[in-house]
Amino acid sequence: MTTACPVAEWARHEAVWIGFPSHPELWLDDLAPARAEVVAFASAVHAHGHGEKVLLVAADGEAASAATRLAPFAEIVVEPFGDIWLRDTGPILLPRKRAGGFAFNGWGGKYDLPGDDTIARRLAEGRGRHFAAHHWVLEGGAIDGDGTGTVITTEQCLLNPNRNPGMSKAEIESLLASDLGFTRVVWLGEGLLNDHTDGHVDNLARFVGEGRVAIPEAAENDPNWQVYQHARRDAEASGLEVVTIPSPGRVLRDDEIVPASYMNFYIGNAAVVVPVYGAANDDAAVAAVQALFPTRKAVGLRADSILTGGGSFHCISQQIPG
Template identity: 30%
Template structure:
């Protein structure tokens, strides 16, 4: 019997810092220098937005470190943006997926602490692995002297959406998949997820293998607003495709589901921006990620993606105001390149929560 338990906190719990990263010149976008530049600029804008609410750690490969120093020396924000040098030149931006997932380790005796779960990132099923990203979780935890929790499965942080009260949302296609976990059953995967995240109930959404580079992550489809309340991305397609079917399936499943506490869900919809904004599609023929639910919660705020669609952008802000009221300041950030590359605001970030023991000491 283990002498400790692990528990993933909800994103609305107090946070210590947020991690982001600059893409490296030898990474996935090596043949696309213009895209590399635009992705860098958008990640930098998100980092600055977050730094209005809490501290940021920006992981930068050694090849671009001096460039990042010059850039951020000119930036003044209420909270610090601290650069952290990572050896290697193939860094990517999707910190949600290849950074550790930070959880609370609660020992039988003694104080709780924050530890990092390493999900054995393999480039979303060996689609886009790079030498820097596949070891990033291990490297980061070693650099910051945070205990590393090893796991027996492969997944990414964008696959995992929890309410902090024992409920996990996840898509089957992103983890019960031979490109990540060959030979492993759903029961084996469930057992490891429950152990590493302190989960009591898992709600599985089918999604589709191969529909995008992530095999359909949950964090662009549906998110917890608070326990019992979900925000789902409503498909907006002139000619419905499998993406519309994915949305409809998720809505049907969750409409009749209950969480770990037995509560039925209140479900709010927010419609995607118009698809003609992203003519030409996304990276390597993938569909651009046009999702307002790929937001980020920070201390006292919400970093909300905007896409340059005046009507839908404004509607998303109204939904955020309705859901979060006065408890969070809405900070909109315009993104165009990140959706084309396959993600958004949530995808490029990973939060480090405040340890409950540290929080109680402050109160």
């Protein structure tokens, strides 16, 4: 039987898992503000009951108590994990109540945290999904599909020797087909500068319709201007329609360039939540996303503290299709 590919993110969701910051030793002074940003994101997705059910995933009792207090609208799920990046460590949901899980090696051996390699199975089986374990390394943020069988990814990540050493492009395409049902792989090149995920595509390019992909338009003094140019070239050469969203440009934290991106938005039932950073293009980016999703409300929310951990709203969430 041919595996049916994941539905597009804009399809109806039954619920969404969102990771809740749970480990003070990882977040330090950013723990409380990161929790506040996560709760604001979860609230926007819930949309006073007009969006989808929010499942806040807490790693322990203390975090669960804090989540209950801060987000009374959410259902709290207590499952041990290393950190909140459930897009990468959680299951990938498939049609017919199935879920796929993949080997996880801490983004190429960078962050080996207890629980991250088993959270996918525990979450999937907790929602009554038939779970299939696949024994090659793949993070959910490394791929983005349009629901028709087409998936985009970056060579920097999926061909990185710190993931599946020795595996060829053809072999990875074959596994994406057999395990997730993707029939066409569009390869982009590099991801954002200083992205410790080694170029996850959900910071660079996102499907916003069937065969239609959004890519940033470089801002002045943008450290990723060539990355965006090359991504657009590759996407258009593959026959995809490209639309652009402004880039936040050069965003610094402690004098270091960080991989801030408006592309890490989450497409919910009622809202599309866009991370913003106090950059000049924040409002323009939210307006551009609103134009792409006219039946949903585009909401811009600050994600500065979450970004200290390396990601944003899309990275901490994993939707459950309805």
